[in-house]
Amino acid sequence: MDRTGPADVQRWVRGWRLLVLDAGMLVYPALTLAEVVQQARGGAAVAGCAVVAAFAGGYVLAARAAARRAARRFWVLVGGCAVLFAAALPFAHADAFFLAAVVVSLAAPRLPRFAVPLVVVAAVAAVVVPWAFWRAEPGWTQAVALVFTVLVVYAFAEAIRANAALVEARAEVARLASEAERTRIARDLHDLLGHSLTAITVKSTLARRLATVDGARAGDEMAAVETLARQTLTDVRAAVSGYREVTLAGELARGRELLRACGVAADLPTATDVVDPARQELFGWVVREGLTNVARHAGATRCAVTVSGSEISVVDDGGPVGLDSGWGSGSGAVPDSEAGLGLGSESGVAPGSGLAGLRERVTAAGGRLEAGPVHPRGWRLRVTL
Missing domain, CATH: 3.30.565.10 (Histidine kinase-like ATPase, C-terminal domain)
Known part of the structure; x- marks a missing residue:
């Protein structure tokens, strides 16, 4: 019998799979940071690196809040990450949209009604914004990375939901099976004991009445009572074990x-x-x-x-x-x-x-x-x- 429970789902959700996914998402701030170091100089480079580092820290805190289901803190941190992404645009240009991939991946699975428009707008912005503002190459790579990252994270989130629903269904099936087994035992014990105890009572009453009239027959009736009592014990044991015929x-x-x-x-x-x-x-x-x-x-x-x-x-x-x-x-x-x-x-x-x-x-x-x-x-x- 499968003994998976809600605690097992939480371990699955908070275990190494989620840790790997969260750590993998830090690749995007690293790519953005490399672009800032390559493009910016002096104070601009320091400011750009600080923005990206703050974004990485905000992402880690947001992922932690999501794992703990602290919704309010999570959305505050996601909003902060979105602001930091916008702040990183002048320093990293198209590569800043790697940070957008992280922000959209955090928000889209929790906003299913707006997930598609959000991904489309972010992908189009990754292509258009660098060319429109800095006459740089359109961010085709960043747009593709954004779309596929969101798809992977969304699929992972759906897997978590499916596992949680499956565990709940299994728990309900186990509860119903246990309830059905209790009902079966109660019904079988009633049917078995109702018959046997009635017979024992009737024979005992008859033996008591015959005790002063026909001792031999009274003894026969009491022997039958003993036999019935033993058979009843056997039937009860069989009913409880489920092998009663x-x-x-x-x-x-x-x-x-x-x-x-x-x-x-x-x-x-x-x-x-x-x-x-x-x-x-x-x-x-x-x-x-x-x-x-x-x-x-x-x-x-x-x-x-x-x-x-x-x-x-x-x-x-x-x-x-x-x-x-x-x-x-x-x-x-x-x-x-x-x-x-x-x-x-x-x-x-x-x-x-x-x-x-x-x-x-x-x-x-x-x-x-x-x-x-x-x-x-x-x-x-x-x-x-």
């Missing part, structure tokens, strides 16, 4: 045992060959969520699961009408039938919260989930792909 056949087998412990007559299919292997896991989640909610909320006496190649439904006869049965409403209320089994506070999962996770799974698979009452009595959960 849910199958339709497995969930039907577990669901049949859960409904038996709840005293609910189960009408569940014994064969799952009709379902495409690619849909087996999703249909397994539907069975798990549906039967867990029947056990926790419905107070039903019968429950039926029907499966076809593209549809699965879980129907129970709990509650006076399906809407009052409690599960799937998301209200958080615990029906009386559930309170009698002691499931209200021990299961630890709010009613309806599992349907949201199941709906996400179904939607991701391109299907449709429907949950609602059936008349005259009961509730139906149906998923169609």
Whole structure:
């Protein structure tokens, strides 16, 4: 996984690449200084050299301000460099436009709307001004150097912007991936624990009731509770590591045992060959969520699961009408039938919260989930792909 961050971009921006570019730009004041020494004499030479030296110092400070993103100081220094370029014209004539190349290279990337006019005006001035004022050779070399220098600096600035945008995009992708993984783990833990803890609670309650009546059967139920607890621990570890497998056949087998412990007559299919292997896991989640909610909320006496190649439904006869049965409403209320089994506070999962996770799974698979009452009595959960 790429761990590049904003700090890495800043190191890239302020590192050796920028240092090389900044140092390379000092070649232009050096060329101008050589022309001043060659053309001027006496006090004029000293004044010209002082102007060029001041320009070089101003450029270094401007580049430093740019690296530190001190915009106000940067523009003040760029303005000072522009003034010093104008002051160097009488001493260096056409070669003074090497200094103009530095000034325009600093300003153009930060003024994208005015970059082209600025470069054109500076290049034309490099050709025309020396001939018009001093009858010297037009500054063709200086004009070409100005244009290509600005292009190089502009390309470098765009590379910096692109790298910064790329790092921000990668950080956003990493954040979204982390958020999706947390959502997956939360959803899987709810689906796994909601079913398993409900089964454990139901079997523990049944074993407690049988303890004084049928000790052998109570022992069997507690052994089943131990097995469920171990399986739940394994499932939780698998869910966290991302290697959990849910199958339709497995969930039907577990669901049949859960409904038996709840005293609910189960009408569940014994064969799952009709379902495409690619849909087996999703249909397994539907069975798990549906039967867990029947056990926790419905107070039903019968429950039926029907499966076809593209549809699965879980129907129970709990509650006076399906809407009052409690599960799937998301209200958080615990029906009386559930309170009698002691499931209200021990299961630890709010009613309806599992349907949201199941709906996400179904939607991701391109299907449709429907949950609602059936008349005259009961509730139906149906998923169609």
